[in-house]
Amino acid sequence: MDIGIIGLGLIGGCLGLDFKALGHRVYGVARRSATGEAAIALNIVDQASTDLNLLAPCDIVFICTPIATIVPMVAQLASVLASGTPITDVGSVKAAIVEPASKHWPYFVGGHPMSGKSEAGLAAADPHIFKDRPYVITPIADTDPKAAQLVESLAAQLGSSIYHCTPEDHDRAVAWISHLPVMVSASLIQAALQEPDDKVLTLAQQLASSGFRDTSRVGGGNPELGLMMAQYNQTEVLRALKRYQYEIELTISQVEKSDWEAIAQKLKVTSVGRSQFVSE
Amino acid sequence: MDIGIIGLGLIGGCLGLDFKALGHRVYGVARRSATGEAAIALNIVDQASTDLNLLAPCDIVFICTPIATIVPMVAQLASVLASGTPITDVGSVKAAIVEPASKHWPYFVGGHPMSGKSEAGLAAADPHIFKDRPYVITPIADTDPKAAQLVESLAAQLGSSIYHCTPEDHDRAVAWISHLPVMVSASLIQAALQEPDDKVLTLAQQLASSGFRDTSRVGGGNPELGLMMAQYNQTEVLRALKRYQYEIELTISQVEKSDWEAIAQKLKVTSVGRSQFVSE
Numbered sequence: 263m264d265i266g267i268i269g270l271g272l273i274g275g276c277l278g279l280d281f282k283a284l285g286h287r288v289y290g291v292a293r294r295s296a297t298g299e300a301a302i303a304l305n306i307v308d309q310a311s312t313d314l315n316l317l318a319p320c321d322i323v324f325i326c327t328p329i330a331t332i333v334p335m336v337a338q339l340a341s342v343l344a345s346g347t348p349i350t351d352v353g354s355v356k357a358a359i360v361e362p363a364s365k366h367w368p369y370f371v372g373g374h375p376m377s378g379k380s381e382a383g384l385a386a387a388d389p390h391i392f393k394d395r396p397y398v399i400t401p402i403a404d405t406d407p408k409a410a411q412l413v414e415s416l417a418a419q420l421g422s423s424i425y426h427c428t429p430e431d432h433d434r435a436v437a438w439i440s441h442l443p444v445m446v447s448a449s450l451i452q453a454a455l456q457e458p459d460d461k462v463l464t465l466a467q468q469l470a471s472s473g474f475r476d477t478s479r480v481g482g483g484n485p486e487l488g489l490m491m492a493q494y495n496q497t498e499v500l501r502a503l504k505r506y507q508y509e510i511e512l513t514i515s516q517v518e519k520s521d522w523e524a525i526a527q528k529l530k531v532t533s534v535g536r537s538q539f540v541s542e
Numbered sequence: 543m544d545i546g547i548i549g550l551g552l553i554g555g556c557l558g559l560d561f562k563a564l565g566h567r568v569y570g571v572a573r574r575s576a577t578g579e580a581a582i583a584l585n586i587v588d589q590a591s592t593d594l595n596l597l598a599p600c601d602i603v604f605i606c607t608p609i610a611t612i613v614p615m616v617a618q619l620a621s622v623l624a625s626g627t628p629i630t631d632v633g634s635v636k637a638a639i640v641e642p643a644s645k646h647w648p649y650f651v652g653g654h655p656m657s658g659k660s661e662a663g664l665a666a667a668d669p670h671i672f673k674d675r676p677y678v679i680t681p682i683a684d685t686d687p688k689a690a691q692l693v694e695s696l697a698a699q700l701g702s703s704i705y706h707c708t709p710e711d712h713d714r715a716v717a718w719i720s721h722l723p724v725m726v727s728a729s730l731i732q733a734a735l736q737e738p739d740d741k742v743l744t745l746a747q748q749l750a751s752s753g754f755r756d757t758s759r760v761g762g763g764n765p766e767l768g769l770m771m772a773q774y775n776q777t778e779v780l781r782a783l784k785r786y787q788y789e790i791e792l793t794i795s796q797v798e799k800s801d802w803e804a805i806a807q808k809l810k811v812t813s814v815g816r817s818q819f820v821s822e
Contacts, residue, residue, distance in 0.1 A: 440754065453785045454718040481809075488805075
C-alpha cells in the first residue's frame with residue numbers, strides 16, 4: 263500500500279519505520295527538505311518532499327503535524343488526493359479536529375495512537391512503539407466506514423490495541439489521564455517555587471526525591487504540548503480541573519478540621535482506585 | 543560502638559545491616575520476638591529482644607518506629623539508658639517530635655534519613671540505601687552538642703549527605719516535596735474516579751499510561767504514611783495545600799479566559815523550575 267506521512271517528527275518517523283518494515287511504500291512530507299533527506303537515510307520513508315503533491319498517488323495519508331495545523335492540512339490535501347482517499351491524524355485531542363476536518367474531507371478519520379517517548383524528533387524514532395499500546399479511532403456519523411476500516415486495519419498491523427469512541431468521549435477520558443495531570447503537576451512545581459523563605463526553598467530543592475520527581479514529571483515537560491492540550495481540549499480540561507479543585511478544597515477542609523478518619527478513608531480509596539488505571 | 547535500634551522495619555533493618563557491616567555491635571528491639579529472631583538470622587542485629595532493657599549498655603539508640611510512638615518511646619528509654627546516652631529517631635516529621643522528646647531526654651537528636659523503598663518491612667532491607675542520600679539532623683537550642691555530633695558522625699559513616707536545619711524548616715521543606723505531592727496525587731485519583739459517565743471512566747482506565755502513572759504514584763501509595771504526614775505536619779501541609787489551591791484557581795481562571803499566554807508562561811517556568819528540584 264502507498265502510505266503518505268505529513269510531519270516527520272517522532273510519531274511520523276515511528277509510523278514510517280513500522281509501515282516500511284511491514285512492506286508498505288511510504289511517502290513523507292516535511293517542512294524542511296533536510297528532514298525528508300534524513301528520513302530517507304534513516305529508512306523511514308521511500309520518497310520525501312516539501313510539496314504535498316508528492317502524496318497524490320497515496321492510498322491513505324497520516325497527518326502527524328502539531329494540532330493547530332491538522333485541519334488546515336486536511337483542507338490543502340483535498341485538492342491533492344483522489345476522491346475517497348482516507349486521511350487520518352495522530353492528534354492528542356479529537357473533537358476540535360474531527361468535526362471541521364470531516365467537513366473538508368468526508369474520508370477523514372480521527373485517530374490517536376497513544377505511544378510516545380520523552381525525546382522528540384525524527385532521530386528518536388524507534389520501531390514497534392505502537393505495539394500493545396492503545397490506538398483510539400474516533401469516527402463520527404459522517405465518517406466513511408471504509409476509510410475508518412482502513413485506519414483500523416493499519417493500526418492492527420502496528421500491533422496496537424484498538425479502541426473506538428466518539429471524539430467527545432476521547433477528549434473527556436484523556437482530560438483525566440493526560441491533560442489534568444499536566445496541570446496538577448505544573449501547579450505543584452509552581453506552588454513550591456513560591457516558598458517565600460529562601461533557605462527553606464533551597465532545602466526543599468536539596469531534599470527533593472522520588473516523590474517529587476514522579477509527581478512533577480509531566481508538569482515539567484514540554485510546555486508547547488501542555489499548552490495545546492489546554493487550548494484544544496478547553497471544555498474537558500476545565501471540567502476536570504473544577505472537579506479536581508473540589509477535591510483539593512475537601513482535603514484542605516479535612517486537614518483543617520483534623521478529620522483524620524476522612525483523610526485515611528480517602529487515601530485508602532485512592533490506593534485501591536489507582537490500580538484500576540495503572541498496574542504499578 | 544554499641545548501637546540500639548527500636549523498630550525492626552525497613553529503615554531499622556537497613557540501619558542495622560550497615561552498622562553491623564561497619565563493625566558496630568547492634569542491639570534490636572521489636573514488638574514481636576519473631577521479628578528479632580529474623581533480624582538475627584538476616585545478620586541485621588547481634589542481639590534482639592522485645593524488652594527495652596536490652597538497650598541499657600548502648601552508646602546510642604535509633605528509634606525507627608512509626609511517628610506516633612516515637613515520643614512515648616523516648617519517655618520509656620529515659621528509665622533504661624545511662625544519662626548522656628544519645629537517642630535519635632528517623633521520623634519524617636520533626637517539630638512534633640523534637641520538642642517533646644527533648645523535654646523527656648536532653649540527649650535526644652531529631653534525624654531524618656531520606657531513603658526508602660516501595661516495599662516495607664525487615665525482609666526488604668538492603669545495604670547502602672543511605673549512601674549519597676540526604677540525612678537531615680534537626681538540633682534545637684536544648685540539644686546536647688555531643689549527642690548531635692555522634693548522630694552526625696554515624697550518618698557520615700553511612701555515606702549520607704548531611705543537612706542541618708531547625709525542625710520547623712525541615713517540616714516546611716518536606717511539606718513541599720513530600721507531603722503536598724501525596725495530597726496532590728491522591729486528589730487526582732479521587733477526581734478521576736468521580737467521572738459520572740461509566741463508559742468514559744472505563745475508557746480513561748484503559749488509556750491511562752505513563753503520565754497518569756507518574757502523577758498518581760505517591761497518592762496511590764501506603765495510606766498510613768500519607769495520613770501520618772498530614773496529621774503530624776498539619777500546619778505546614780495546610781500552608782502548602784492553600785498555596786497549591788491558589789495555583790489551581792489561577793490555572794482554572796486562565797483556561798476559562800483562554801489566556802494561553804499565561805498558561806504558556808506558567809509551563810515554561812515549571813519546566814525550568816523543576817530542574818532546580820530534581821535532575822530527570
